[in-house]
Amino acid sequence: MAYQPAVAPPKKSKRTLFIVLGVVLALCCSGGALGAFLIYRVAMDATGPVRSTVNTFAGALVERDYPTAYQQLCTRIRDQVSEADFTQQQATEPDLTGHKIVGLSVSNQNGLVTGTATVRYTPAEGGATSRVYPLVKEEGNWRICE
Template sequence: MAYEPVMVPPKNPRTRRTVLVVVGVVLSLCCLGGLIGGSVLWNLAREARGPAHDSVDTFAGAMVARDFPTAYGQLCSRMRNQQSQADFVRQQSERFTSTGYEIVGVNVTNRNGRVGAQADVRWLLPDGASGTQVLTLIKEDGDWRICE
């Protein structure tokens, strides 16, 4: 009995190219999906921070403009119940000296369904120095309020 070799199909030079094209397409789709997913997550995070940032901006802008009644309106009800608007205006008129501000960052959190935020505000002082204050915010009746 003679040994007969098994027939081996001829090598197809297109097989390697086809595999590389398929792998390239899959990698491209994965990268594109990552970019789109990252962009969507970034926009969602920005949308969550936006209203809190706007409330801090309104408060800080009113404080620097010495429009203390407007700043008082940005406080949460607990703080407004502890101090009347007249007392707040009088106290801030005597003490507040900032000439400008910069909102350094806003961080919105959701812990067990309780939404809150913290904002870092750098206050510019008349002598050129600055100081950073962390403002705590809560969501009250759908609006963000300063509630230290």
């Protein structure tokens, strides 16, 4: 029997390992970024129309454009309070110089879609005051229903 030298196992390339790890890492990061973007889009689609209604309402109160603010109210409130009465009520409130939406939420419970918005107003005399507005969806449009 002739002596045969032992064959050394082939060297494992560290380069291949780094390439595989790099590809896996890139896929994980891409998936995480895509997931975050999709969650953001879903949240914006749900709250965007609510934000628009609240901005219109609050901006109209700051500008003392009471007919525009009145149109953002739900049917139930408009049936109870005339536009003239709403205007009279709002005219007695302190002057406002600005507003900022500081909270929004939308919920769907058994098909009843509702929301709430918290608005921080800046009165002309200084300081800040906050109001929470309940919202309902009527005929596809969000309305403030306090």
